[in-house]
Amino acid sequence: NLRNTFQVAVSTDNRYGPVFNRGTAQVILNSLRQQNYRPGTPITLLGYSGGAQVALGAVTYLKYALDVPIEVISLAGVLSGNNGVTAIDRLYHLTGDRDVLAQIGAMMFPKRWPLLSFSDWNQAKSEGRVQLVPLGSVSHNGANGPLDPVSQLPNGKSHLSQTLEIIMEILTASVLNAY
Numbered sequence: 001n002l003r004n005t006f007q008v009a010v011s012t013d014n015r016y017g018p019v020f021n022r023g024t025a026q027v028i029l030n031s032l033r034q035q036n037y038r039p040g041t042p043i044t045l046l047g048y049s050g051g052a053q054v055a056l057g058a059v060t061y062l063k064y065a066l067d068v069p070i071e072v073i074s075l076a077g078v079l080s081g082n083n084g085v086t087a088i089d090r091l092y093h094l095t096g097d098r099d100v101l102a103q104i105g106a107m108m109f110p111k112r113w114p115l116l117s118f119s120d121w122n123q124a125k126s127e128g129r130v131q132l133v134p135l136g137s138v139s140h141n142g143a144n145g146p147l148d149p150v151s152q153l154p155n156g157k158s159h160l161s162q163t164l165e166i167i168m169e170i171l172t173a174s175v176l177n178a179y
Contacts, residue, residue, distance in 0.1 A: 004050035004078075011050075011057040012080040012109070021083060024054055025061035042069040042089075044174055046167070049101065049141065052077025056091070059084035073170055075163065076140050078105035081112040081121030091130045092170050094163070096138025096146060133166060135159070 010020045032043070043066070047055035052074035059070050060083070069089040076099050085091070095102040106112045111119040117126075124130045135146055138159050144151045149160040157165075 008050040008053045008078050008080070008105075011053050012083060017057060017083060021054075021057035022061045025058040025065065028058055028062060029065055039066070040068060042071070042174065044071040044073060044171060046073045046075065047077060048075045050078050052093075053079050053083070056080075056084040056088070060087045063087040071170075071174055073167060075167075076102055076146055078102060079112070079121075080105075080109040081119060082109070085120040085124045085130070088124065088129055091124070092133055093130060094133045094135055094146065094166060096135040096140070098137055098139040098144065099135075101140040135162065135166075138162075 007020075010016050011024075013020075028045070037043075043062070045055040045058070047053070052072065055072050056074070056077075056079060059072065063070055070087070071090040071092070072084075072088060074091060074093045074095075076095055077093060078101055079093065110116060111121045113119070114122065116122060121130065136153050138144060138146050138148075138151075138153075142148070145159065146163040147160050149158050151159045153159065153162060
């Protein structure tokens with residue numbers, strides 16, 4: 001939708017992005033404090049579509065404020081590859097083969113292009129900090145999207161159950177690695 005597009009555009013913009021991303025980080029910090037966050041505990045952010053870019057944009061500021069490992073789970077994310085990638089400990093980028101918007105995002109932002117091996121995105125990928133997680137024949141949203149409880153994959157699982165299983169595996173591994 002239009003709001004989502006503007007959030008991605010603002011988060012990635014060199015002029016307005018730092019203010020927007022710092023504000024997002026502050027909202028996340030306030031929420032963590034309200035939920036009795038224990039200092040030193042690693043955090044995982046989950047962003048869907050443009051929300052993945054918003055989460056990634058906040059990482060640099062969260063890392064500075066908390067000095068803890070930070071992971072982002074990008075579900076059908078439209079990511080620029082510049083904001084937050086240098087500060088991220090791990091980014092799990094879950095996308096389907098039929099997700100046209102995530103594919104457009106990868107083409108729209110030059111730092112995501114494989115040709116630019118020196119970009120922050122490609123450096124993080126080569127260091128193993130960006131993990132691409134294929135969802136199979138899944139589109140961006142709605143029917144056939146990653147949260148669709150009706151559409152099924154060839155193995156009989158619904159798109160939603162597959163997405164939840166993958167996210168739970170990531171979160172479980174994150175918790176086990178934290179202690």
